Amino acid sequence: MNSRDRLIQVTARLIREKGMAATGLSEILALAGLPKGSLYHYFPGGKEELIREALQSYKNWLAEGFKSKMKGNSTAEGGLTGIVDYFIEDLKASQFTAGCPIATVALESNADLPGIAMAVREVMDYWIASLSAYLQYKGMAGKRCTAEEFIIQLEGALIMARIYQTSAPLEKLKLKIKNILQDDHTPQIAKL
Amino acid sequence: MNSRDRLIQVTARLIREKGMAATGLSEILALAGLPKGSLYHYFPGGKEELIREALQSYKNWLAEGFKSKMKGNSTAEGGLTGIVDYFIEDLKASQFTAGCPIATVALESNADLPGIAMAVREVMDYWIASLSAYLQYKGMAGKRCTAEEFIIQLEGALIMARIYQTSAPLEKLKLKIKNILQDDHTPQIAKL
């Protein structure tokens, strides 16, 4: 992997493990085996740009999961179950140290970091849109609400999993997918 | 408010807004209007002890919510709705800058901070236990699973609310409470 990508990957990993503020540039550089010059060569915007790129790379990670897990499942229920499995695998591989970077950064971002907050929204938008499109393709009604509902429960489960160091909440989520898909999530006051 | 409590409150607020690592002692002291000596007088354990206390204070905040919102509602559904309202009020009061400190700190904590991770678990334990006891009092079955389920959805909704700066996910959660209470959350393989 080239230096630029290595920096992004290391940054992404550290952010998922301990957040944005606790991740120092020197630690990133040490793990990537690069000097400071390389960082500012590839990312003139410094730490913030690097973090934004790390968030963007999470989009690719999500896209990979969509591709591999949805292709192998014919039903919407199977597809969503696959996505949860994708997160379970990731969680176990990291020994429950890696959460969702979107959530982690979202909870750390504030009005002082508008660029970060926007990047967070963008990735979440992508996630919701991808899931919605998938659900629509599978013939679901109220797709966007269902997608949001699924992600909300997934994010909540990921936090619980992190706190108690167990994948149980995600395993439980898999059992609830059928309900999520069946529930009527269309807003009471029509939105579209 | 005395100096000690002021330090805890300021710390709790900053943590909820931007997390643990990004919250500096100097900022805490400036907002509390106290010198460094006071901090280490009351909290010899330094920043970590202060954060643990801030997390503990969140237990009190939760307990207040339980008291005020559950007393005023006779049904379990009404009680949980009240809790969600409690979070909505808090979120709006902070202009969507204050998340759940448990989640925020949980996503920032790792093996290097065992004391923090334990404090996070302790507050979450308290939360789950309180809700379980309430549900049992209201005659619910599968109380603990239902409590966990509710909290997971609340945490997920809080993240979404933070990202999009809207209380909509929490408003939606209120509409789902009836379903959460009705669903069978007892584990497939009995746990107790």
Place this chain on the structure above:
DNA sequence: GTGAAATTAGACCGATCGGTCTAATAATTT
């Protein structure tokens, strides 16, 4: 092979980090 561009290397910067320490002051006890 030579010149230009891309990349690596790391010294250096001021600011801030969490933490320690001593002294002054305020409050309380006797």
Place this chain on the structure above:
DNA sequence: AAATTATTAGACCGATCGGTCTAATTTCAC
């Protein structure tokens, strides 16, 4: 009033923070 304790005050510490800058080196084009 004197002695004791609790609290405030802030100078100071080494370490690290994110960031800048100049060279050295490597890569690549011609």
